[in-house]
Amino acid sequence: MALRVHSHRRWSLFGSGFPSRVGAVYAALALAGTTGVACDKGDDAKNDRQPPPGLVPPGASSASSAPAANLCAAGGGQDTDAVSAPMIPRAVGGYCLDPQGEPRTYGAQGKFSMDEVCTTAFDGECEVYKRFGLDRVVVLRYVDGSGTPNSVEVNLSRFATSDGAYAMFTKRVVAEGDPVAATVKPAAFGAVGATSSSNAYVWRGSYIVELTFVTEDTKMTPEQMASQNEKATGAIAREIGDKLPGATDLPPAAAALPATARLPLGIAYHPKETLGVSGVGPAAVGYYKDGDKRWRDVAVVRADPEGAKEVFRAFKLKPGSLPMKNLGDEAVQIVVQEAPDRAKAEYVVARRGALVAAVGDEELVLDPGTPSDKLAPLKLTRDEKLLKLSAWLAGGK
Numbered sequence: 001m002a003l004r005v006h007s008h009r010r011w012s013l014f015g016s017g018f019p020s021r022v023g024a025v026y027a028a029l030a031l032a033g034t035t036g037v038a039c040d041k042g043d044d045a046k047n048d049r050q051p052p053p054g055l056v057p058p059g060a061s062s063a064s065s066a067p068a069a070n071l072c073a074a075g076g077g078q079d080t081d082a083v084s085a086p087m088i089p090r091a092v093g094g095y096c097l098d099p100q101g102e103p104r105t106y107g108a109q110g111k112f113s114m115d116e117v118c119t120t121a122f123d124g125e126c127e128v129y130k131r132f133g134l135d136r137v138v139v140l141r142y143v144d145g146s147g148t149p150n151s152v153e154v155n156l157s158r159f160a161t162s163d164g165a166y167a168m169f170t171k172r173v174v175a176e177g178d179p180v181a182a183t184v185k186p187a188a189f190g191a192v193g194a195t196s197s198s199n200a201y202v203w204r205g206s207y208i209v210e211l212t213f214v215t216e217d218t219k220m221t222p223e224q225m226a227s228q229n230e231k232a233t234g235a236i237a238r239e240i241g242d243k244l245p246g247a248t249d250l251p252p253a254a255a256a257l258p259a260t261a262r263l264p265l266g267i268a269y270h271p272k273e274t275l276g277v278s279g280v281g282p283a284a285v286g287y288y289k290d291g292d293k294r295w296r297d298v299a300v301v302r303a304d305p306e307g308a309k310e311v312f313r314a315f316k317l318k319p320g321s322l323p324m325k326n327l328g329d330e331a332v333q334i335v336v337q338e339a340p341d342r343a344k345a346e347y348v349v350a351r352r353g354a355l356v357a358a359v360g361d362e363e364l365v366l367d368p369g370t371p372s373d374k375l376a377p378l379k380l381t382r383d384e385k386l387l388k389l390s391a392w393l394a395g396g397k
Helices: 021-035 114-120 126-131 162-173 222-243 252-256 305-316 372-378 382-393
Strands: 095-097 104-107 134-144 150-159 185-187 192-195 199-204 207-215 262-270 283-290 293-301 322-324 330-336 345-352 355-361
Touching: 095 222, 104 114, 114 126, 114 134, 126 162, 134 222, 150 162, 150 222, 162 192, 162 199, 162 207, 162 262, 185 222, 185 262, 192 222, 199 222, 207 222, 252 262, 252 283, 252 293, 293 305, 293 345, 293 372, 293 382, 305 330, 305 345, 305 355, 345 382, 355 382
Parallel strands: none
Antiparallel strands: 095 134, 104 134, 134 150, 150 207, 185 192, 192 199, 199 207, 262 283, 283 293, 293 355, 322 330, 330 345, 345 355
16 A cells, blocks of 8 residues: 655644654654555644645545646646636646546535535634635645656635635644744745645635645655655745735734744734734734744734724723823733633733734743743843834834
8 A cells, every 4th residue: 555645634833742744754654664554644742733634636546646647748637616717727837737636616606515614625623714704615636747646735715804814824824833933934925925844825815725745655755845845835836826816915913013023924813802802803913032032012903093992992901901101192011811821921002093002921931830030031021012112103113
């Protein structure tokens, strides 16, 4: 039995707690060398995030779907879905749409229902997609025309709003992990893109695209996989990103975050709530690092100052908040603990016009068991937070 290494079974995001895809490949190859058969099953490591796998197209075998030589000679298969066809190139580089497959469509104007996307297309977190406004999914597959047993599975997801799509993109690349340890890297796909050793991600407008490199080559090394992934998913992601409709501008809250010292892909976007306060979104949380210092910035942008006043009021009414003077139009200091098992973080929150901005501690480095003198070099002082927030509100970012 040929070993099929599914890169979507385990993807590497952040350091310990998120198993490395490279490690998963080595483990699978070691098992194949010992028994001759490998089970396509990942471990159950805590906090592991699994992007939804694409489906093997009808007529294609999951165990014997290696493309034949010159499979793309006639130009490849066709995307017969009228909605997605303008966004999906038939061929990119040496890859083409599987001539023996066809797209599977879910939701609006799709063949299958949105409920079926949870049971047949997405593996985990389907309800998160739906909560962010998922309304349509198209699943396709590209094959390597040169005859290698490599392919790329593509999930093209459309959301009711660009906010929902961007939120899902940031959840894919940030999740609950630490961006400092991320193995996903920024990539020039569409508006915002990211790539790892076995996946690629694209956001633009109301769409996100998730691409997964799949190989049946049991002798492929992690280095070779990363190289082949870049040639395959990277090229396809770039082509699709250029064809996606919609603006490439970040949502206003994300665009309002300071760029200086922000970690690559270090933005989490929350459509409805942030800092444990509901109804204040959409809000963007930025992750920052300067030397040993870590902190977070939070931005909420409303259409007018009156809307921003309502957002600020929610923070002002938070138990324990302390008013502050001479900072923006109004300001408070608050302590945030979003769950009993999470660290307490101190924030300074201020409003200027239609912007509500906050600078606070990075809870990922706030270990309650660490003495305060050891934590001090990792945190901003109160004065440092005030300086950063003052510069931000003044437009210096």
